[in-house]
Amino acid sequence: MVKGIYIHIPFCLNKCNYCDFLSFKCRESDKKKYVEYLKKEIMLYPQYEYESVYFGGGTPSILDSEDLKEILSLLKIKDKGEVTIEVNPKTVDYDKFKAYKKIGINRVSIGIQSFDEKKLKVLGRMHNSSEGKKAYLEAREAGFKNISLDLMFSLPDQTLEELREDLKELFDLKPEHFSIYSLIWEEGTNFFEKLKRGELKETDNDLEADMYKTIIEEGKKAGYIHYEISNFALPGREAVHNSSYWKNEEYLGIGLGASGYCDGIRYKNQVKFKDYYDNIDNGEKPILESEIVDEEAKEVYKYILGLRLLQLGVIPKGKYIKLCEKLRNLELLEKKDNRYLLTEKGLFIANDVFDEFV
Ligand SMILES: C[S@@+](CC[C@H](N)C(=O)[O-])C[C@H]1O[C@@H](n2cnc3c(N)ncnc32)[C@H](O)[C@@H]1O
Ligand code: SF4
Incomplete structure (x- = not known):
């Protein structure tokens, strides 16, 4: 039974140095066309009633609120369903957050990454530390009561002290939820090239373990439940959408390169715009590859996903x-x-x- 829907927005203002998510710089006309096709793709599926909707990316907040509103108007969402949008601080302001609230979005996940000015520059982020905080405060002011912040650790040359500073800034803001990922050196990124050239170096394993330990300890002290390997929440604020992945529940994946799990089949959508658009023009679901999840495979997924939920x-x-x-x-x-x-x-x-x- 499909419980949630993930909608991928493959556009960003700029490519961050560490990121290999499927996202591209775009023109206004690219966005308009893409939204039209997202709506067509949604119509290729039966009308489910969703417990959670997740706009992920890329940078979903690059879209106009009107476009998001049109997409949401096609979805039947359960009463009190969780509707999340990932936002990049550089693309939001108070008015945009207000508009999000108005169209039914009730949770925002802000890509903060770090509060350290120098680290943000190294990461190739477009926002600075005060813009990160400003985005959070404006979301609050606009009335959001469920805010998640995304951070990373084990950054190039990061010390334990610098991580502690980031955690302090994070806990001062008191978001309901935060995710913190250890930096992955993804092939094809600027970071990976710099690593190969010896201009950057990976964090020593012991230091990385110390950092993770510190995050867990400090998170606990600040009142957060460490409920998934990289995710922390105030009591009752665990992410509904992401938790459904770990509970091995079915969800639709809509948009370029999106993954989904529906009617016992795990699938991944086309990753090239042309193929994605061509499939939809032909009235076909734009699926690149799929795997039938038999009972044996379902069991395996149950363990490798379920063990991530630390209390469950x-x-x-x-x-x-x-x-x-x-x-x-x-x-x-x-x-x-x-x-x-x-x-x-x-x-x-x-x-x-x-x-x-x-
Ligand atoms: C799609 S992005 C979030 C929203 C928005 N695009 C932004 O960056 O502001 C999802 C998150 O994945 C994490 N992430 C991306 N690339 C990563 C990498 N190479 N290693 C670790 N975490 C990464 C970042 O914390 C990022 O915020
Ligand atoms: S981290 Fe976010 S903003 Fe940066 S390139 Fe990746 S998806 Fe885009």
């Missing part, structure tokens, strides 16, 4: 009971009632733990 974990079945017990003996999982959860030790090597289930 998984209830194993069949042969996985033995595997969970083995991982418990290694102190990588712990058992609470009939659920298995990642331990702190497991958390630091989570990907190795997940590999055991594949």
Whole structure:
């Protein structure tokens, strides 16, 4: 049963130095055309009733609110459903946030990345530290009561002290939710090239582990529940949409390169505009590749996604009971009632733990 819908907006003002998300600089006419096709794609699916809607990118806040309104008008959203938009501080202001509220968006996720001026420059962000904070304060002023901030750590040359400064600024703002990802050096990015040329270097593993530990400790002290590997929330403010991914629930993925999971099939949409538009012109879903998720595969997804939810974990079945017990003996999982959860030790090597289930 489809619960949520993810809508991908593949446009950005500029490409950040570390980012390999599917996004491009664009003209006004590109946006208009794309929105028309998004609406057509939505109409290719049955009318579901959504518990969550997520505009992700790229930079969804690059679109006019009128366009977002037209897209939302096509969707049936449950009463009190979560409607999130990812925003880049450089593309928003008080009026835009007001408009978002008016069209039914009730959660914003702001791409802050860091509050450190120098780090923002290195990352190639268009916004500076005060613009990041300003975006947050304007969202509040416009009436948003559910705000998430996106940060990164393990940045080039970042010290533990600098991370602590970022955390302090973050907790001073008191968002309901925050995500914090360790920098991934993605092939094809400016950062990756600089790494190869020796102009930047990766963070030492021990320092990265210390940083992650600090985030967990300080997050806890500030009142946040560490509910997923990279996600923290005040009680009751866990992200509904993203949590549904980890609960292995079905959702539609709409837009260029979007992934979805619908009627037992996981799929990924076309990644080239021409193919995406051609498919839709032919009345076809613009799917590039898909995988039928049989019962066995569904079980595997259950563990590798479910263990990410640190308080919920998984209830194993069949042969996985033995595997969970083995991982418990290694102190990588712990058992609470009939659920298995990642331990702190497991958390630091989570990907190795997940590999055991594949
Ligand atoms: C689509 S972006 C968020 C919204 C908006 N595009 C922005 O950047 O302001 C999703 C988030 O993924 C994270 N991210 C992107 N590239 C990353 C990388 N190479 N390593 C770690 N995190 C990354 C960033 O925290 C980013 O805010
Ligand atoms: S981090 Fe966000 S703003 Fe920067 S290029 Fe990636 S999607 Fe665009």
